[in-house]
Amino acid sequence: MDTINVENLTKSFGAVRAVEGVSFRVAPGTTCGLLGGNGAGKTTTISMLLGILAPDAGAIRVLGHDMARDRFAALARMNYSSPYVALPMRLTVEENLRVYGHLYNVPQLERRIRELARDFDLEALLRRKAGALSAGQKTRVALAKALINRPALILLDEPTASLDPDTADYVRTGLERYRDETGAAILLASHNMAEVERLCAEVLMMKGGRIVDRGTPAGLIARYGRGDLEQVFLAIARGTESRAS
Numbered sequence: 270m271d272t273i274n275v276e277n278l279t280k281s282f283g284a285v286r287a288v289e290g291v292s293f294r295v296a297p298g299t300t301c302g303l304l305g306g307n308g309a310g311k312t313t314t315i316s317m318l319l320g321i322l323a324p325d326a327g328a329i330r331v332l333g334h335d336m337a338r339d340r341f342a343a344l345a346r347m348n349y350s351s352p353y354v355a356l357p358m359r360l361t362v363e364e365n366l367r368v369y370g371h372l373y374n375v376p377q378l379e380r381r382i383r384e385l386a387r388d389f390d391l392e393a394l395l396r397r398k399a400g401a402l403s404a405g406q407k408t409r410v411a412l413a414k415a416l417i418n419r420p421a422l423i424l425l426d427e428p429t430a431s432l433d434p435d436t437a438d439y440v441r442t443g444l445e446r447y448r449d450e451t452g453a454a455i456l457l458a459s460h461n462m463a464e465v466e467r468l469c470a471e472v473l474m475m476k477g478g479r480i481v482d483r484g485t486p487a488g489l490i491a492r493y494g495r496g497d498l499e500q501v502f503l504a505i506a507r508g509t510e511s512r513a514s
């Protein structure tokens with residue numbers, strides 16, 4: 270069974286077609302990259318997967334559940350991280366993780382918090398207030414929060430945008446390990462092409478609300494006759510694509 274199965278998803282805001290006829294699947298244990306320039310429709314797609322926005326048309330199944338009818342069963346086994354969603358600032362890191370852990374009814378919560386503190390190097394930050402952390406430290410806390418319920422699907426919006434290269438590498442390794450150990454699927458919206466090349470088995474290229482191309486990073490690079498995924502991205506975004514067929 271696919272972890273995500275999206276068919277013909279469509280969403281407009283007034284005259285703006287934010288997402289149009291989008292279909293894709295993500296298998297367990299894989300990472301799928303959602304790429305596209307500003308306004309391509311990535312966040313709108315993720316918001317519909319989370320049940321925050323209702324589609325105008327199309328169907329979404331997550332972990333076998335139809336999100337239109339049965340979304341709470343799926344949401345309990347999903348999680349999400351975005352730098353645009355702030356954690357409660359006046360709570361300490363530990364309190365934040367505890368609040369989210371209770372929301373998800375995490376068994377043996379204190380043990381889970383210790384595991385995540387170790388995996389994301391948060392031990393020294395547990396008693397600090399979330400609002401007093403640097404952007405990179407907040408990002409690590411947000412990622413720990415995203416794994417608190419041991420999700421089978423993680424939706425990540427720019428997970429390493431504010432991290433230094435060393436910490437970003439450490440976090441990517443942690444995400445890969447979690448995915449490979451648990452069989453979780455990851456949908457990753459990112460503007461970091463090196464990250465996408467490293468983590469993603471499949472890439473969806475969005476433009477103007479549509480998926481305009483898809484494939485493995487290596488397959489897309491070969492098909493467009495470019496040196497790396499960044500050049501493929503630029504060719505598609507600028508409309509100068511000339512595929513090597």
Ligand SMILES: Nc1ncnc2c1ncn2[C@@H]1O[C@H](COP(=O)(O)OP(=O)(O)OP(=O)(O)O)[C@@H](O)[C@H]1O
Pocket residue numbers: 282285286287305306307308309310311312313314
């Ligand atoms: N709440 C909203 N009301 C009106 N228009 C919206 C709303 N949300 C998104 N849009 C429009 O829908 C389109 C897709 O936006 P979306 O946020 O999904 O893009 P994105 O790919 O996530 O972009 P970015 O990389 O800039 O985050 C854009 O034209 C945007 O202006």
